[in-house]
Amino acid sequence: MPTIVFASSKGGVGKSTSAVLLATELSATGKTVTIIDADPNKPVSDWAAHGRVPETLKVISNVTEKNIIDLIEVEERKSTYLIIDLEGSASMMVAYAISRADLVILPVQGSQLDAKEAAKGVALVKQQEKAFNKQIPFAILFTRTNAAIRPRTLKDVQSQINEAGFPVFNVEIYERDAFRAIFSFGGTLYTLDPKQVSSIEAGIANARSFASEALDRLIGIYGNTSQNETGLTTQPAEVA
Amino acid sequence: MNTRRSIFEGVPDLTEKARAFNPKEGVAQGGPAAEKVAEVAEAVNFTSREPAMDMAGETKPSSVRRKPRYRKSGRTGQFTCRAKPEVLDELYQFVDDHGLMVGEVFEMAWEALKEKHKKN
Numbered sequence: 001m002p003t004i005v006f007a008s009s010k011g012g013v014g015k016s017t018s019a020v021l022l023a024t025e026l027s028a029t030g031k032t033v034t035i036i037d038a039d040p041n042k043p044v045s046d047w048a049a050h051g052r053v054p055e056t057l058k059v060i061s062n063v064t065e066k067n068i069i070d071l072i073e074v075e076e077r078k079s080t081y082l083i084i085d086l087e088g089s090a091s092m093m094v095a096y097a098i099s100r101a102d103l104v105i106l107p108v109q110g111s112q113l114d115a116k117e118a119a120k121g122v123a124l125v126k127q128q129e130k131a132f133n134k135q136i137p138f139a140i141l142f143t144r145t146n147a148a149i150r151p152r153t154l155k156d157v158q159s160q161i162n163e164a165g166f167p168v169f170n171v172e173i174y175e176r177d178a179f180r181a182i183f184s185f186g187g188t189l190y191t192l193d194p195k196q197v198s199s200i201e202a203g204i205a206n207a208r209s210f211a212s213e214a215l216d217r218l219i220g221i222y223g224n225t226s227q228n229e230t231g232l233t234t235q236p237a238e239v240a
Numbered sequence: 241m242n243t244r245r246s247i248f249e250g251v252p253d254l255t256e257k258a259r260a261f262n263p264k265e266g267v268a269q270g271g272p273a274a275e276k277v278a279e280v281a282e283a284v285n286f287t288s289r290e291p292a293m294d295m296a297g298e299t300k301p302s303s304v305r306r307k308p309r310y311r312k313s314g315r316t317g318q319f320t321c322r323a324k325p326e327v328l329d330e331l332y333q334f335v336d337d338h339g340l341m342v343g344e345v346f347e348m349a350w351e352a353l354k355e356k357h358k359k360n
Contacts, residue, residue: 002263009286029258065290073268080265091289095281099271123284131280132272205251212252219261 001076002218004083005101010117011088013107014143016043017179018210019085024188025211027057031080036071038063038097039087043183050186065092072100090120099128103217104138107173108161110145110154115161122166137221141210142172147202171210178203306332315343 004022006015019035027033037044037059045061053059058079063071075082084097098104104125108118118140125138140161145154161168173179178189181197189204271277281287323331335345 029255069274076268077266090286095277095286099277127280127284201247205247208251208254212254215257
């Protein structure tokens with residue numbers, strides 16, 4: 001039942017791509033995963049409509065500010081992992097989703113504008129932590145970066161985020177044709193046709209490393225709950 | 241002979257890791273009430289992007305049917321935005337009461353806003 005929220009008040013930063021990559025990687029391990037597509041543009045629902053969605057993965061759409069909290073609570077009971085993809089806006093929907101999150105992932109591209117918007121997301125997380133006296137683990141995820149080239153603007157944004165002390169994923173989601181292709185052809189990285197799409201294996205390695213770090217973060221927060229009868233209902237430990 | 245490094249070298253075994261992590265299933269953790277969350281969100285400028293709802297969950301349309309306003313004024317630029325119906329009702333009431341055009345009121349409001357920011 002861990003709930004992982006992808007949030008950013010800016011569109012086009014790779015929230016839906018990262019959410020689908022994480023969901024498909026987790027479902028490939030045999031665990032059940034639900035994605036709540038809370039973006040009115042319904043990118044994840046459009047992806048699912050292509051078909052070839054893994055059997056252990058379910059996508060829920062038609063989400064409103066009025067029903068999102070109820071949906072989260074229902075789906076948390078049904079699936080091992082709940083992933084929420086949000087619209088790129090500073091909306092109330094973002095706040096409701098974060099209020100139920102076990103981990104908030106804030107995707108950021110290497111631009112000043114993105115970093116500024118990510119800071120807004122962090123401000124909301126911090127505000128909720130203070131108001132509700134609970135820790136909401138979050139981490140910045142650099143997305144759409146180039147595996148080979150490190151532009152100066154990206155380095156600058158990274159150093160600003162490090163200076164602010166925000167936790168950052170070690171793994172970045174690279175700009176890859178394979179990631180775009182799953183939204184064009186549907187299915188997962190594993191069902192793409194190598195004749196149509198290049199570097200699928202590199203995409204899989206990238207997605208798997210990201211999912212692995214996300215799991216590490218959940219394990220770091222809660223420990224291995226198979227040895228902890230109280231499970232995730234315990235107060236999360238302090239995270240760096 | 242040189243061998244090419246595998247692309248999966250150093251990539252963790254996700255299935256093994258997922259098997260080791262067994263979060264408790266079938267439970268919802270709950271959280272603060274929606275009203276409280278909304279209050280906190282508004283403090284950091286996260287606002288509702290959906291139409292206002294009444295208690296029955298119905299969209300509340302403006303109760304006023306507006307008459308067409310048209311006269312030549314040289315204002316040719318177009319500006320469109322969405323606002324709360326009750327704010328628009330007030331705005332059009334002001335326009336009618338003062339015999340102005342919506343564009344004129346927008347320009348006046350803009351000037352006033354600039355003036356206010358100059359003072360601050």
